[in-house]
Amino acid sequence: MLKAVPGTNDIFAQAKEYPFQEPVFRYILKTAEEVLRGAGAQMIHTPIFEYLEVFQKGVGLTSDIVVKKEMYVLEDRGGRLLALRPEPTAAIVRAYNEHGMKVWPQPVRLFTWGPIFRGERQQKGRYKQFHQIDYEALGLADPLLDAEAIALMVRIYKTLGLKQLEVKLGSVGDPEDRTRYNQYLREQLSPFADRLSPDSQARLETNPMRILDSKSETDQAILVELKLKPMLDFLGPAAQAFHQQVCAYLDWLGVPYRVDPSIVRGLDYYVRTAWEVHHARIGAKSALGGGGRYDGLSEMLGGPRVPGVGFGIGVERVAIALKEEGVAVPPDPSPILYLAPLDEAAKIEALALAEQLRPKVSVEMGYTPKSPRKALEEALKKGAKYVGFLGEGERAKGVITLKHLESGEQKELEPLQLHSLFEGPLGG
Ligand code: HAM
Numbered sequence: 001m002l003k004a005v006p007g008t009n010d011i012f013a014q015a016k017e018y019p020f021q022e023p024v025f026r027y028i029l030k031t032a033e034e035v036l037r038g039a040g041a042q043m044i045h046t047p048i049f050e051y052l053e054v055f056q057k058g059v060g061l062t063s064d065i066v067v068k069k070e071m072y073v074l075e076d077r078g079g080r081l082l083a084l085r086p087e088p089t090a091a092i093v094r095a096y097n098e099h100g101m102k103v104w105p106q107p108v109r110l111f112t113w114g115p116i117f118r119g120e121r122q123q124k125g126r127y128k129q130f131h132q133i134d135y136e137a138l139g140l141a142d143p144l145l146d147a148e149a150i151a152l153m154v155r156i157y158k159t160l161g162l163k164q165l166e167v168k169l170g171s172v173g174d175p176e177d178r179t180r181y182n183q184y185l186r187e188q189l190s191p192f193a194d195r196l197s198p199d200s201q202a203r204l205e206t207n208p209m210r211i212l213d214s215k216s217e218t219d220q221a222i223l224v225e226l227k228l229k230p231m232l233d234f235l236g237p238a239a240q241a242f243h244q245q246v247c248a249y250l251d252w253l254g255v256p257y258r259v260d261p262s263i264v265r266g267l268d269y270y271v272r273t274a275w276e277v278h279h280a281r282i283g284a285k286s287a288l289g290g291g292g293r294y295d296g297l298s299e300m301l302g303g304p305r306v307p308g309v310g311f312g313i314g315v316e317r318v319a320i321a322l323k324e325e326g327v328a329v330p331p332d333p334s335p336i337l338y339l340a341p342l343d344e345a346a347k348i349e350a351l352a353l354a355e356q357l358r359p360k361v362s363v364e365m366g367y368t369p370k371s372p373r374k375a376l377e378e379a380l381k382k383g384a385k386y387v388g389f390l391g392e393g394e395r396a397k398g399v400i401t402l403k404h405l406e407s408g409e410q411k412e413l414e415p416l417q418l419h420s421l422f423e424g425p426l427g428g
Helices: 020-039 052-059 089-098 143-160 177-193 200-204 208-213 219-226 238-253 315-324 344-356 370-380 394-398 415-421
Strands: 050-051 071-074 081-084 108-117 129-137 164-170 271-279 289-293 309-315 338-340 364-365 386-390 398-406 409-414
Touching: 020 108, 020 129, 020 143, 020 289, 020 315, 050 052, 050 089, 052 081, 052 089, 071 315, 089 108, 089 129, 089 309, 129 143, 129 315, 143 164, 143 238, 143 289, 143 309, 143 315, 164 238, 177 200, 177 208, 177 219, 208 219, 238 409, 271 309, 271 315, 309 315, 309 338, 309 344, 338 370, 344 364, 344 386, 344 394, 344 415, 370 386, 386 394, 409 415
Parallel strands: 338 364, 338 386
Antiparallel strands: 050 081, 071 081, 108 129, 129 309, 164 271, 271 289, 289 309, 386 398, 398 409
8 A cells, every 4th residue: 555755744634643633733834814804915826836947046156055966856848857845945036037027016915835845764753845924124234123033023923822932133244245154154164074963064165154054063063162263253244233223123023032152044045134933842853934035045046136034834743842841732613513314315415405404504415324423423523513314204294303412402304494493693
């Protein structure tokens, strides 16, 4: 029997592993959508695959996604290489340029949610297919938008019921600040090169900053030993002022955060503001979400200069955090009425009646005729309020037998009486 690829999840209501139950997912997506729509952002859906270059150029040649070949690449019939999206931001910037959004009133604020694909090694909270809620504010390089994005992100988590959160805020500076910092790191780390993990040895050449984010314990021990200066010490005056402004706005808004001077993000397009949201009960290496500013991304994709800032929230990780904090998620609503055909001839009658009643009330039916006792058991299992029986006797009289499951009260009703019973918003 074939099985799902490890690192992917089936998300359905009865899934045994709690975080992957569909009502939990729906609760997260619905809440995020309400918060973001309420803030005036517009929804966008981009394709789940793009030309490979969009992501190669977008997330950058030194990101893990590209270096570790985490992208799922496929070949089109014409031989063009496509990639399943490893993140949505580059695709949204591509869409912004393609549809001439630059002439719209700026900023253009967009959000999306959907599956994301990264061929990472599977572990708790790290999957090959996962889901993100993503928000982007494009077209303005104003620190106000950075503060707003962080505030919106925090509001999504809080509205969901999460409490044990921490926003770690930093700045990765402007490209020239980063060049100076990388130079410093290279100088400091080169004498220890042979003790570094193979990944970090390679990064020493390409992007030493990413070594700071290494998951290897030996690398981390070396970093602690060296007492390296953080990125924040290398900011030029412009990036420094921008960072302070973001902090001032967050203070004004009353959004709690901690300045993390050494924050590093995994994607190459970031400039200036960078942040991650962590949860006290989930490992330090597994952020609930992250974001930042990417003023050069559009140009990396061959477009004009389009400043932007945004965030991505990992839906699976939020689901895990909700479980850790014991947040109760609204369950799926139960059907009001369970219609049970008692013989073959009643099947289509039951379906026709269900179809008539459905706009007013949620109706489920038993598709295979069964005894009234079995039908009752099934209706109870489904959590229905009423069970309706349709058999030979009912057919002869032109009625259905309706039983209120809680009181046990039972009566015969004609279709018209049944319709009026379910007129109310909760179906009687
Ligand atoms: P990211 O930090 O790569 O940022 O991903 C955002 C979030 O997605 C992470 O914080 C985490 O919660 C979740 N995530 C990442 N990888 C996995 C995985 N393998 N399994 C489960 N969850 C995962 C971005 O993708 C940027 N596009 C965010 C952004 C938007 N920056 C600006 N705008």
